[in-house]
Amino acid sequence: xxxxxxxxxxxxxxxLQQLNFPVFxxxxxxxxxxxxxxxxxxxxxxxxxxAAEIFAASKSDAMPAALGLEVFHNFTLxxxxxxxxxxxxxxxxxxxxxxxxxxxxxxxxxxxxxxxQLMTDVPSSVMPAVMKLFLKTALEVCExxxxxxxxxxxxxxxxxxxxxxxxxKTAVLVGACLAxxxxxxxxxxxxxxxxxxxxxxxxxxxxxQDDILDVYGDEQKFGKQVGGDIIANKKTxxxxxxxxxxxxxxxxxxQKWMLYKGNDNQEKVNAIKSIYHQLKVRESAEQKMDQLYxxxxxxxxxxxxxxxxxxxxxxxxxxxxxxxx
Amino acid sequence: xxxxxxxxxxxxxxxLQQLNFPVFxxxxxxxxxxxxxxxxxxxxxxxxxxAAEIFAASKSDAMPAALGLEVFHNFTLxxxxxxxxxxxxxxxxxxxxxxxxxxxxxxxxxxxxxxxQLMTDVPSSVMPAVMKLFLKTALEVCExxxxxxxxxxxxxxxxxxxxxxxxxKTAVLVGACLAxxxxxxxxxxxxxxxxxxxxxxxxxxxxxQDDILDVYGDEQKFGKQVGGDIIANKKTxxxxxxxxxxxxxxxxxxQKWMLYKGNDNQEKVNAIKSIYHQLKVRESAEQKMDQLYxxxxxxxxxxxxxxxxxxxxxxxxxxxxxxxx
Numbered sequence: 001x002x003x004x005x006x007x008x009x010x011x012x013x014x015x016l017q018q019l020n021f022p023v024f025x026x027x028x029x030x031x032x033x034x035x036x037x038x039x040x041x042x043x044x045x046x047x048x049x050x051a052a053e054i055f056a057a058s059k060s061d062a063m064p065a066a067l068g069l070e071v072f073h074n075f076t077l078x079x080x081x082x083x084x085x086x087x088x089x090x091x092x093x094x095x096x097x098x099x100x101x102x103x104x105x106x107x108x109x110x111x112x113x114x115x116x117q118l119m120t121d122v123p124s125s126v127m128p129a130v131m132k133l134f135l136k137t138a139l140e141v142c143e144x145x146x147x148x149x150x151x152x153x154x155x156x157x158x159x160x161x162x163x164x165x166x167x168x169k170t171a172v173l174v175g176a177c178l179a180x181x182x183x184x185x186x187x188x189x190x191x192x193x194x195x196x197x198x199x200x201x202x203x204x205x206x207x208x209q210d211d212i213l214d215v216y217g218d219e220q221k222f223g224k225q226v227g228g229d230i231i232a233n234k235k236t237x238x239x240x241x242x243x244x245x246x247x248x249x250x251x252x253x254x255q256k257w258m259l260y261k262g263n264d265n266q267e268k269v270n271a272i273k274s275i276y277h278q279l280k281v282r283e284s285a286e287q288k289m290d291q292l293y294x295x296x297x298x299x300x301x302x303x304x305x306x307x308x309x310x311x312x313x314x315x316x317x318x319x320x321x322x323x324x325x
Numbered sequence: 326x327x328x329x330x331x332x333x334x335x336x337x338x339x340x341l342q343q344l345n346f347p348v349f350x351x352x353x354x355x356x357x358x359x360x361x362x363x364x365x366x367x368x369x370x371x372x373x374x375x376a377a378e379i380f381a382a383s384k385s386d387a388m389p390a391a392l393g394l395e396v397f398h399n400f401t402l403x404x405x406x407x408x409x410x411x412x413x414x415x416x417x418x419x420x421x422x423x424x425x426x427x428x429x430x431x432x433x434x435x436x437x438x439x440x441x442q443l444m445t446d447v448p449s450s451v452m453p454a455v456m457k458l459f460l461k462t463a464l465e466v467c468e469x470x471x472x473x474x475x476x477x478x479x480x481x482x483x484x485x486x487x488x489x490x491x492x493x494k495t496a497v498l499v500g501a502c503l504a505x506x507x508x509x510x511x512x513x514x515x516x517x518x519x520x521x522x523x524x525x526x527x528x529x530x531x532x533x534q535d536d537i538l539d540v541y542g543d544e545q546k547f548g549k550q551v552g553g554d555i556i557a558n559k560k561t562x563x564x565x566x567x568x569x570x571x572x573x574x575x576x577x578x579x580q581k582w583m584l585y586k587g588n589d590n591q592e593k594v595n596a597i598k599s600i601y602h603q604l605k606v607r608e609s610a611e612q613k614m615d616q617l618y619x620x621x622x623x624x625x626x627x628x629x630x631x632x633x634x635x636x637x638x639x640x641x642x643x644x645x646x647x648x649x650x
Contacts, residue, residue, distance in 0.1 A: 028471040079434060083427040102408040102474060105430055109404060110467040112434070116441060117460045124453055128445065131456070135442045142435040146353040149427060 003053065005316050008046045015067055016042070021114070031095045031107035032114070035074050038090045043320070044177045045070040050313050051181025051195050054305065061123050062184045065130060068118030069177050072134075075111040076141055078104060083149065112138075126183050133183065137176040144169025151235050159240050163204060171203025194299040201296035206320055208289040211236040213324070215273065216282060221324040227269035233258050241284045242276055250275055293321055328378065330641050333371045340392055341367070346439070356420045356432035357439070360399050363415045368645070369502045370395040375638050376506025376520050379630065386448050387509045390455060393443030394502050397459075400436040401466055403429060408474065437463075451508050458508065462501040469494025482560050484569060488529060496528025519624040526621035531645055533614040536561040538649070540598065541607060546649040552594035558583050566609045567601055575600055618646055 016036055021029045045066035052062035080086075081094040082104050088094060096104035119134050120127060147165040151157045179196035187195075214229040215238060229236050246254050257271050276282060296317065300310050307314075341361055346354045370391035377387035405411075406419040407429045413419060421429035444459050445452060472490040476482045504521040512520075539554040540563060554561050571579050582596050601607060621642065625635050632639075 022468075025468055025471045025475060027475055028468055079430055082430060101426075105404055105408060106467055106471055106474075109434075109437070110464060112437065113460055113463045113467065116456075117464075120453065120456055120460065127453060128449055131441075131445055135438055135445065138438045139435060139442075142431055142438065143347075143350055143353055146350045146431055149431075150350060150352055 003312065005046060005312060005319065008049050009042045012042045012045045012049070012066060012070065013039075015063060016070060019067065019071075019114075027099070027103055028107055028110055031078075031099055031103055032111050034098070035078055035095060035107075035111070036071070038092055040070075040074075040090065042070060043316070044073050044173065046316065047174065047177040047199065047313075048181040048184075050316065051178040052185050053181075054303075054309050054313065055182055055185030055187040055191065057181070057185030062181055064118045064121035065134075065180050065184060066177075068115045068121075068134070069173070069180065071111060071118060072115035072138065073173065075108050075115060076145070078108040078111060080145060082108075083145070122184055126186065130180050130183050133176055133179060137172050140168045140172045144172075157235050157240060159237065159244060162235065162237060162240050166207040167200065167204055170207045171200045174203030174206070175199030191303055194302050198296045198299035201292045201299070202317055202320065205289045205292035205296065208237050208285055208292070209321065209323065211238055212282065212285050212289070215276070218324055227265070227273075230269050230272045231265045237285050237288065238276060238281050242272075242279050242281050245279050245281075245284075246275065250278055289321075293317075328637065330371060330637060330644065333374050334367045337367045337370045337374070337391060337395065338364075340388060341395060344392065344396075344439075352424070352428055353432055353435055356403075356424055356428055357436050359423070360403055360420060360432075360436070361396070363417055365395075365399075365415065367395060368641070369398050369498065371641065372499065372502040372524065372638075373506040373509075375641065376503040377510050378506075379628075379634050379638065380507055380510030380512040380516065382506070382510030387506055389443045389446035390459075390505050390509060391502075393440045393446075393459070394498070394505065396436060396443060397440035397463065398498065400433050400440060401470070403433040403436060405470060407433075408470070447509055451511065454508050455505050458501055458504060462497050465493045465497045469497075476560050482565060484562065484565050487560065487562060487565050491532040492525065492529055495532045496525045499528030499531070500524030516628055519627050523621045523624035526617045526624070527642055527645065530614045530617035530621065533562050533610055533617070534646065534648065536563055537607065537610050537614070540601070543649055552590070552598075555594050555597045556590045562610050562613065563601060563606050567597075567604050567606045570604050570606075570609075571600065575603055614646075618642070 019036070021032055023029065048066040048069055049059060049062050052059070077089060078095055081089055082096045082101055086094050087097050092098075094104070095107060099107075116131075116134075119131055122130050144165055144167070147161075148169055151162070151165065175196040176199070178199040179192050182192045182195045211229065214236070215227060217226050219226045225231075228234075229239070233239070242254055243251075254272065254275050257268050257275075260268050262268075297314075300313065301307075303310065344361070346357055348354065373391040373394055374384060374387050377384070402414060403420055406414055407421045407426055411419050412422050417423075419429070420432065424432075441456075441459075444456055447455050469490055469492070472486075473494055476487070476490065500521040501524070503524040504517050507517045507520045536554065539561070540552060542551050544551045550556075553559075554564070558564070567579060568576075579597065579600050582593050582600075585593050587593075622639075625638065626632075628635065
């Protein structure tokens with residue numbers, strides 16, 4: 001384990017803050033600087049650097065792509081926050097709240113352009129392949145966000161449809177971060193694919209963990225209101241599993257609480273948690289998460305290298321799966 | 326003159342309609358198909374194909390970039406229409422009106438990704454240079470749109486600032502369409518630069534023509550309300566020139582009408598046109614336009630090729646400058 005996750009995160013943070021955006025027009029570039037200064041765990045670029053390191057690419061070759069992927073991720077958050085009318089991001093006002101929706105749309109567009117520019121700064125021999133995977137992923141992330149919005153207005157969503165949606169919205173980017181690191185290191189097609197599949201499975205597991213934490217997390221550590229998804233009737237893995245397995249009394253009870261219009265949200269949260277408990281919904285979610293995590297790790301195991309070379313990546317994955325926020 | 330502008334436009338239209346977008350999710354891709362089916366003159370991609378032809382590239386090598394640039398242009402219109410709250414585009418409801426703002430934001434994002442994908446489909450030897458110019462241009466177009474919005478809220482805008490804004494918002498893309506065609510044909514740096522400068526000057530002249538047509542166009546041919554810019558106090562080249570050269574009575578008269586809150590917009594239009602007449606504002610605008618057009622043509626003349634080889638490009642430019650809509 002030649003480098004720790006913390007070292008990587010620190011270095012990425014420093015590089016991100018050194019990205020030089022023009023001063024003018026301030027209404028275009030200030031929101032971009034603001035968004036990137038909000039912080040975050042910088043896990044995606046850390047994955048890119050780790051994948052590059054595993055296959056012996058230099059950090060400087062992989063850094064532009066790592067930064068580009070983080071800028072892209074932040075662009076998607078910026079535009080998603082407009083669509084979701086989210087007032088806060090990491091405890092600070094969102095760009096459309098602090099400025100306005102037009103500023104948020106346009107500075108988001110500029111941020112996406114900037115991310116593409118960073119992706120073109122990888123070594124020229126691998127640039128076309130990197131760009132191709134990056135753009136395919138970007139389009140899939142748009143599809144995932146659209147499906148997420150579509151699901152809000154749909155009566156019935158199957159668990160498979162939900163898993164497909166989070167795969168597109170969240171997981172393919174995790175896979176691409178890893179695969180692009182491997183591409184930069186000129187890894188073989190098979191190794192690139194294994195890292196990609198590792199990342200996609202890890203990404204879906206990560207999102208299921210998020211669904212679980214929203215209900216069962218520690219409010220202090222989770223950093224946002226526990227039960228938010230329940231209050232909003234958000235079609236998460238938990239709710240869809242409950243709707244799928246409930247029948248008779250438990251189903252009518254669940255449907256009654258989903259229609260609840262009263263003010264006592266805590267009562268609704270407790271009632272639905274109690275139905276989840278009866279139906280062993282948490283266990284189902286954890287089982288699915290564990291299965292995806294095992295599937296992810298099997299792709300690391302399949303790499304024709306010593307397990308020690310993927311040690312930091314395994315530590316990072318374990319951190320992700322054991323997280324409380 | 327081996328190919329007519331009309332032939333090119335027809336071929337581009339057919340190729341655009343053949344772009345294969347996924348059916349699903351419909352809320353993401355339907356707005357994209359709708360936007361591209363609204364029509365338009367397809368002048369930007371025609372410029373790319375003409376530039377490529379001048380330097381002997383095959384049409385099939387240049388077509389992906391031509392289409393990518395048209396898709397990019399339509400993406401900017403889609404997002405601009407949200408920001409401008411425009412109800413109509415080419416006489417049809419805008420995407421944010423027909424669907425909603427969220428759909429317009431996200432399908433615009435997808436459209437931008439698609440344009441980048443098309444740009445990567447040019448021959449691999451020129452792809453990095455093409456991509457670099459394309460992304461630089463995309464960022465400048467964002468800057469231009471932001472400046473345009475900033476100017477709405479500013480008291481004073483100089484004519485130079487206005488020309489800088491339309492250069493970014495409109496003209497650099499015209500320059501890039503030509504330069505990218507030349508890049509694909511492996512033209513020399515100097516030839517690429519001449520075509521770029523030809524396009525940028527032509528683009529600024531084109532926008533001044535637009536400002537003039539908004540006041541002096543034939544309503545039937547112009548296809549929208551003549552005088553719209555005057556009614557909205559839009560800081561066009563004409564209004565800024567008038568504010569710059571007015572003094573005493575003409576200045577106070579102009580300022581009075583800009584504050585007009587009555588219902589008789591035609592009276593406002595007539596009054597301000599009469600001030601423009603006194604101040605010879607139209608003549609100033611036409612003079613600037615002619616100067617830019619001459620400057621543009623001087624860059625075509627500077628190319629080390631026979632004038633006959635740029636004949637179709639000259640016909641297209643002349644069409645643009647003589648247009649009535």
